[in-house]
Amino acid sequence: MSTHRNAADHSLPEEKPLPQGRRFDALLKWLSLHARTACRGVVLLVCSALFLAGSSSVFSLPFIPSWKSMEPGFEIGSFAIGRQKGIEKHVVIARFDPELFDFVAVSAMFPGKKMQTLRDWVQSENLVAAINAGMFRENGLTHTGLFRFGELVNNSHVAERFGAFFVxxxxxEGKLPRAAVLDRTADDWQEILPRYAVAVQNFRLIGADGTSPWRGRGEEHPVSAVGMDLKGRILFIHCREAVSVSFLAESLIALPLDLKQTMYVEGGSEASLAVREGEKMYVWSGRGKGDLLPNGFLLPNIIGVRRRSQEKVPVQVNAEPGQK
Structure with missing residues (x-):
């Protein structure tokens, strides 16, 4: 999990998220104590990761140059966003119509919940999609900005350095969009937030004026984000390759997505996106240390998507989009 200090939203680094290497460092320590047995396990683990990358994970599928309809109101697509350091970069985007889908914020801090992989969050919460909600503090559970779902609160604090909210x-009373991304510098967020059950706060990636506050090359890492377009649709965005945040922001602005406000949610190996199509599940995770974990990291907080009326469907993994 990464923190970044080169954006306009980052002037007050008051939070201290858990370093992304801590859990992996613990694994390395365990390996050093159990080298012979562990090495055999690592070989199996790597083989499993390669198998998944070659057969079941969405990131291994052919490039999708435009949108593919998964079901009414839910589309998915992958788009080239240019080259950085000689490497072609792509984003995968899941796009939802809020009139047909509800959005929830779920935390391992909530009663009856526990940390799970994103794949397991989708299964256990009866979701059609989920994205890592963002960075967390050293206790491994508390979100670094505001995070609540109705009366269930993970963090009631509005972080000064975060410039965006997903609601x-x-x-x-009054007509409001069923879901939106708010720009703290442009929207009357203090009046709007109490009128929504779901509120999740993080860094502003693209503002209401269609520009990004991120400047300079900065650190490069995989990134996940949540955006809103001019039609009010919500976009879950994932770039598996390492990119600078400013490069990603400018690339998204250049794509024919009609993006408005967009919120950065996670960077590094833990940046992830999962979607399901009927009984099939597809998962993207950031390249890096997470490649040794075929099922991904255990995550404490996620933003999920549900059909507005649905029954729980068993999930079959190791499938490709469009297969029946």
């Missing part, structure tokens, strides 16, 4: 499930 969903409006209540009370």
């Amino acid at each position: 969903a499930l409006p209540h009370g």
